[in-house]
Structure formats: structure tokens, C-alpha cells
Amino acid sequence: MDVTTARERLKDMLAELDRSIRVLKGDPVAVREYSAADAGSDLTDTDSAQAMLTVATAQRRAVVEAIERIDEGVYGRCVDCGKPVPEGRLEARPDAARCVQCQAKRERRR
Template sequence: MDVTTARERLEEMLADLDRSIGVLRGEPVGVRDRSAADAGSDLTDADRAQAMLTVANSQRQAIVEAIRRIDEGAYGRCVDCAKPVPEGRLEARPEAARCVPCQGKRERRR
């Protein structure tokens, strides 16, 4: 994928994530009567929203780092071994920072 297309896709992904993060951080709409069941449901919803916010922020960081790599001329190279990241991987995940073998090693270490 050429860097112009990659940048466009990454910036679009970033804008979408920023909107989603804004919604996740937003206040509940409307006022309703509170019961014990509502409080338990709200806690579960808050936990779910917090988990989604954590994932969204992590994804946002990966996109920002990919844009930085474009600016530095390092986009498309693995950050661990400096080998090219396969074109198909960049098509599927334009924010990918690692080649498949290095990403596999990273995931096994977790």
C-alpha cells in the first residue's frame, strides 16, 4: 500500500476512533428512576464501556504511531527486525508495526 493511501486510511480510522472515544466518555442521556437493579446494570455498563475505552485508546495509539512512521519514512518496515511488513498485512491492518513472525513472538511473550 502506498503511503498516501495508508495515511488517508489511518486518518479516517483515527477520526472514527476519536468519535467512538467521545461517545464512550460521554455522560448518560436522560434521567431515569434508580433502583438497585439499575445500579447493578449501570456498573456492568460502566465496566464494559471502560474496557471498550481501553481498547479504543490502545488502537488510537497504534494509529498515531503508524502516522508517525509515515512521517519518518519508516512505514511498512517492522519495528523489531526492519524487514518489510507484507503488503497484505498492511492492507488488512494499516497500523501494523510488525511483520507476522515478530508479531507472533510478541503475542507469545504476553
């Protein structure tokens, strides 16, 4: 994926994550927007909302870091081994920081 397309997708992801985070934090304007767009959903379960907020915040951090890698000219390279991240992986996850092998190693350590 070329960096221009990646940057656009990442910025779109960032905007969506920011909106979701505002909703999960209870921002009244964002909640109204969310309610209008997703009328069937309900965020009354505080534990679920907190878990989703944690995930969304981590995802946001990954997206910001991917944009920084674009700015630094290293986007598409694994942050661990330096090898290229496969094109298909970047298509599926524009925020991917690691090649498949390094990501698998990281997940096994957790």
C-alpha cells in the first residue's frame, strides 16, 4: 500500500476512534451522534464501556504510531526485525507495526 493511501486510511481510523472514545467517555455531543447513528446499541454496562475504552485507546495509540512511522519514512518495515511487513497485512491492518513472524513471537510472550 502506498503511503498516501495508508495515511488517508489511518487518519480515517483515527477520526473514528476519537469519536468512539468520546462516546465511551460519555461526551454528550458524541453520545447524541452515536445514538442517532446506532439507535439499537446501548452503552449502559460500565464494565463493557471501560473495556471498549481501553481497547479503543490502545488502537488509537497504534494508529498514531503508524502515522509517525510514515512521517519518519519507515512505514511498512517491521519495528522489530526491519523486514518489510507484507502488503496484505498492511491492507488488512494499516497500523501493523510488525511482520507476521515478529507479531506471533510478541503474542506468544504475552
